[in-house]
Amino acid sequence: MHQNLDQLTSFNQLKQSTKIHLKDVITPSRISGWQLEAGGGLTYNYAFKAINDNHLKLLSSLADEQQLIAKYHALLKGEVMNTGEKRLVLHHLTRGELLGPVSHEGKDLGAFYRSEQERIAEFAGQIHSGQLVGSTGKQFDTVVQIGIGGSDLGPRALYLALERASPKLMQAYFISNVDPDDAANIMAKLNLESTLFILVSKSGTTQETLANYQLVNKLAKEKAPTNYNPSKHIIAITSQSSPMANNPNYLNSFYIDDFIGGRYSSTSAVGGALLSLAFGSKVFAELLAGAHEADKLALQANPLQNAAMLDALIGLYERNVLGYAATAVLPYSEALSRFVAHLQQVDMESNGKTVNRFSQPISYATGPVIFGEPGTNGQHSFYQLLHQGSDIIPLQFVGFKHSQLGSDITYEGSSSQTKLKANLAAQIMAFALGHRNTDANKNFTGERPASLIYGDKLNAKALGALLAHFENKVMFQGFLWNLNSFDQEGVQLGKLLTNNLLAGKADENLTALAGLFL
Numbered sequence: 001m002h003q004n005l006d007q008l009t010s011f012n013q014l015k016q017s018t019k020i021h022l023k024d025v026i027t028p029s030r031i032s033g034w035q036l037e038a039g040g041g042l043t044y045n046y047a048f049k050a051i052n053d054n055h056l057k058l059l060s061s062l063a064d065e066q067q068l069i070a071k072y073h074a075l076l077k078g079e080v081m082n083t084g085e086k087r088l089v090l091h092h093l094t095r096g097e098l099l100g101p102v103s104h105e106g107k108d109l110g111a112f113y114r115s116e117q118e119r120i121a122e123f124a125g126q127i128h129s130g131q132l133v134g135s136t137g138k139q140f141d142t143v144v145q146i147g148i149g150g151s152d153l154g155p156r157a158l159y160l161a162l163e164r165a166s167p168k169l170m171q172a173y174f175i176s177n178v179d180p181d182d183a184a185n186i187m188a189k190l191n192l193e194s195t196l197f198i199l200v201s202k203s204g205t206t207q208e209t210l211a212n213y214q215l216v217n218k219l220a221k222e223k224a225p226t227n228y229n230p231s232k233h234i235i236a237i238t239s240q241s242s243p244m245a246n247n248p249n250y251l252n253s254f255y256i257d258d259f260i261g262g263r264y265s266s267t268s269a270v271g272g273a274l275l276s277l278a279f280g281s282k283v284f285a286e287l288l289a290g291a292h293e294a295d296k297l298a299l300q301a302n303p304l305q306n307a308a309m310l311d312a313l314i315g316l317y318e319r320n321v322l323g324y325a326a327t328a329v330l331p332y333s334e335a336l337s338r339f340v341a342h343l344q345q346v347d348m349e350s351n352g353k354t355v356n357r358f359s360q361p362i363s364y365a366t367g368p369v370i371f372g373e374p375g376t377n378g379q380h381s382f383y384q385l386l387h388q389g390s391d392i393i394p395l396q397f398v399g400f401k402h403s404q405l406g407s408d409i410t411y412e413g414s415s416s417q418t419k420l421k422a423n424l425a426a427q428i429m430a431f432a433l434g435h436r437n438t439d440a441n442k443n444f445t446g447e448r449p450a451s452l453i454y455g456d457k458l459n460a461k462a463l464g465a466l467l468a469h470f471e472n473k474v475m476f477q478g479f480l481w482n483l484n485s486f487d488q489e490g491v492q493l494g495k496l497l498t499n500n501l502l503a504g505k506a507d508e509n510l511t512a513l514a515g516l517f518l
Helices: 009-015 028-033 053-065 068-077 091-095 109-129 153-162 180-187 207-223 269-279 281-297 307-320 339-351 383-388 416-433 460-481 489-502 508-514
Strands: 035-039 042-045 080-082 142-146 171-175 195-200 234-239 252-256 326-331 369-371 395-400 450-455
Touching: 009 053, 009 307, 035 281, 035 307, 035 460, 042 307, 042 460, 053 068, 053 307, 068 080, 068 091, 068 460, 091 109, 091 281, 091 460, 109 252, 109 269, 109 281, 142 207, 142 269, 153 171, 153 269, 153 281, 153 339, 153 460, 171 180, 171 269, 180 207, 195 207, 195 269, 207 489, 234 269, 252 269, 269 281, 281 307, 281 460, 307 460, 326 339, 339 369, 339 460, 383 416, 395 416, 416 450, 450 460, 489 508
Parallel strands: 142 171, 142 195, 195 234, 234 252, 326 369, 326 395, 395 450
Antiparallel strands: 035 042, 042 450
């Protein structure tokens, strides 16, 4: 069932396939026809990818030969898919069952996740109603999440994406970087008497998060009134086996388990508490519904009915046949200003591997470099390289017909939202078809492939589907490359050396380097 990519007949056939030129295939009928539903009201369009019907046939055969749907089923049914840590992988279960209940050691895990979501919803309701107030009697109006990595990037990206689209019940801030300026800057903005902190660490031992927590406590003691009780202003998100669990110094604790990876935890309590407090539990439920809808579509065996799988397959063709080493994600929505940063972790921490799921070396390229910035800002930054640079970089555009707020102005005959959408369409066309000019400096060769995910408006349901689309794309690519996409040993060595350095146990070279600025 688990084979390396270069062992597959269909992959070797794909490598022998004829490359096409976008200038030869782009037509209005292809633009309108080469698309499919992606969930949450979103549509995935692949008309501007450098593929034809023969490529699609070969990619479908590749999906069958590598048994992508069977592996997705195995994951959903609770098989051990994280071979490095010998764990189940169950982030899909946080937004609903797809193939029935999943039990582990006699525990219904779906029921556990639902129970935590219900507890969070009840807690958020008590905060919003004023039933639960701060230690000095003031109602909470601000929430601050203290976490790092998946405990920060995903929740922060989702919060920023929704803060214009949904009525805000509480202002949210985030403290993640162990740089003390991060915490100090946020603390200076707060009224501690009306602020609730969320401390997020699944293990309960995350160095940066605990250091930030201690710094927050120190700063709070310096500015808080004498009757301020910090234990009435903090909740914990952790595992039931961590040192943080059942701690009387917290107002409440909510739980996740080892089967929810950090970068996939936004739809668990890690994102659920923050988003439910900021916008209400109904908004978070809509986000879960959108993600669940995309997860269900990902069960389709036919790639032409499965947007996440098709996106993954085309991405593999670009990476392993065409040799493109990076992918730019370009959302034409300011609300998605931190979404690409989250996708960087989801993708590169998952599939940045040079060994397969059995820890055996592989000889082909795996995860691409992911980067991006919202349009139109990016157009005035790195698009020069995308258009005329020496490397071809595949592009993934995201856009919406309507703005979130509906506040706009007509200038020079069109609204700002219309200008935004016109820029998006023009960029895709310019990248694909280019423009000939006798002045080589002004010549655009084109042949820069792009996909587009678009919808009516960026709301909670659409955001959930967008999140799940990319999570499932990464999952399918991991299956194709025969990787374990669910551990991250690559982050461990730096942590080990840091601990050795701080404990005075580093070797002479690291000590000499650190001595330059420590």
